[in-house]
Amino acid sequence: MSIIKKIFSNSRSSEDGIFFDAIQKILGFKPLNLNNYRKAFTHRSMNKVDEKGNSINYERLEFLGDAMLGSVIAAHLFNEVPTGDEGYLTKMRSKIVSRDHLNELGKDLNLIKYVESKVSTQHFGENIHGNLFEALIGAIYLDRGFVYCEKFIHKKVIVPYVDIPKLEGKVISYKSLVIEWCQKEKKTFHFDVFEDNGNEGVKYFGVKLKIDNKIVARARATSKKKAEEKASQRAYFAFQEKMSPNT
Amino acid sequence: MSIIKKIFSNSRSSEDGIFFDAIQKILGFKPLNLNNYRKAFTHRSMNKVDEKGNSINYERLEFLGDAMLGSVIAAHLFNEVPTGDEGYLTKMRSKIVSRDHLNELGKDLNLIKYVESKVSTQHFGENIHGNLFEALIGAIYLDRGFVYCEKFIHKKVIVPYVDIPKLEGKVISYKSLVIEWCQKEKKTFHFDVFEDNGNEGVKYFGVKLKIDNKIVARARATSKKKAEEKASQRAYFAFQEKMSPNT
Missing domain, CATH: 1.10.1520.10 (Ribonuclease III domain)
Structure with missing residues (x-):
């Protein structure tokens, strides 16, 4: 003691x-x-x-x-x-x-x-x-x-x-690539955004990206926009072949 | 063989x-x-x-x-x-x-x-x-x-x-510091310059700096001017206390 x-x-x-x-x-x-x-x-x-x-x-x-x-x-x-x-x-x-x-x-x-x-x-x-x-x-x-x-x-x-x-400026926004692809493929998409501060004493946002009601990517960042972009990028890389603007 | x-x-x-x-x-x-x-x-x-x-x-x-x-x-x-x-x-x-x-x-x-x-x-x-x-x-x-x-x-x-x-621009040329000091102290000085190419296939100059006929520093560089400056710098640092412009 x-x-x-x-x-x-x-x-x-x-x-x-x-x-x-x-x-x-x-x-x-x-x-x-x-x-x-x-x-x-x-x-x-x-x-x-x-x-x-x-x-x-x-x-x-x-x-x-x-x-x-x-x-x-x-x-x-x-x-x-x-x-x-x-x-x-x-x-x-x-x-x-x-x-x-x-x-x-x-x-x-x-x-x-x-x-x-x-x-x-x-x-x-x-x-x-x-x-x-x-x-x-x-x-x-x-x-x-x-x-x-x-x-x-x-x-x-x-x-x-x-x-x-x-x-390089070849991709402006992964979010727009994801949206375009969903529209082309006639799929529904939804960004599920919520506050997720954890113990860090700074505002964080979490996001779940759902395509056809299935979670395809999650991300966390200091703004909604960044979290959505990060989740879209993850989804993009996961589905790269399907969504690449060159194919 | x-x-x-x-x-x-x-x-x-x-x-x-x-x-x-x-x-x-x-x-x-x-x-x-x-x-x-x-x-x-x-x-x-x-x-x-x-x-x-x-x-x-x-x-x-x-x-x-x-x-x-x-x-x-x-x-x-x-x-x-x-x-x-x-x-x-x-x-x-x-x-x-x-x-x-x-x-x-x-x-x-x-x-x-x-x-x-x-x-x-x-x-x-x-x-x-x-x-x-x-x-x-x-x-x-x-x-x-x-x-x-x-x-x-x-x-x-x-x-x-x-x-x-x-x-920093506090010292423009060590050679001039050495010369000033010699004049002030009533000492003779001489830069003994010679070609010293060695085996390197590039022109080099050697210099011996003599003060009152005693070699106080030697240096070697790619130009006469640089070799003299280098030797002066060496002499300057060796005699720094005596020659410092601030003392």
Whole structure:
């Protein structure tokens, strides 16, 4: 009993423990040293400095994370699209690492929840989400090196978001492809959307896509539109041969 | 005797052996697979394609190498200049990876010597040197991964060329600092310059910097000016306290 009391009375380590768990959940692996992750969530309004007078906030980490993200995406595109020339690769990369896209990624991970700031988070602009996302990648690089950066980016960016045909503009919306196909095939379709917040403290929407009253795909995302699109994409890939616009 | 004959009659492996040795000398470590290095030295005028019809030349590798170079330099600056904010780091990186600087690096390694091209190398513009340098980094990444890229860039770019005070514009020329100091201290100085080609098939200059008739620094570079500057920089760092413009 006294040991438990001691643990809880030590608010510092309990706070560290909560932060550690949150970071581990976001990363999908154990952080080795929390310092850089703390920095990745420290806004300049905190006016923190280290013992040498250097500012402690996430802005320098953004620079580092942006560079690492750029090279991981470059390597992915290089390997994934052997037909793409330098111009194509450059263009595709800038679509993937666009400000809007990074903001979306940061928002989906709800990074803003962990920011230490003297300014209310409501006063931040949209870019805070992408900035935190880049800073987090910078912290991962410092903590665990390039290979872990690559793993994280693969899991959080490439697998869920990097859809090359869509980025190429060949597919505008999977939802419209699904609808067209259903109409052509005289099938009924229905997107069953519901709120699905889980324990994450951020609004999520779940969707079940039914075709002829049978669930063919499920998805979950931070907006209705995204959840529908994700479910449609899953259905599209499952039925790709039947629905491909080229066949 | 017959074994030796066999080896030499197999011109393919002898050619590979020569290329392997050249690449190993440039890299400072063993390449594992020569294919990507061959690609890094193949100009588009060769019109090479693989079995799937994809072009084989160094242009895609440039894209990859540029990204890797950018992140290695970002990490170096991040660690080396803890006082520098995001804007400073961005500016310093673009100075280091400027087209002129990359051309200089490629030229110093004499990469053009290994290019396979149907166009005479005399018809290439200046940028070929930097492009080959970037493509080589891309090939290193594919062959040996990020950590080897980092090692190579450290050895070939950071140690010999990344001089932060000079890039910041605080020091324009180490040679002029050395001369000023000698004049102030009433010391004689002399740059003893000589050609020093070694076995590398490219013109090199050696220089001995003598102060009061004593050799204080030596250097070797592809031009007289660079060799003198390098020797002056070495002397400057050796005598930094005495010669610093701030003291």
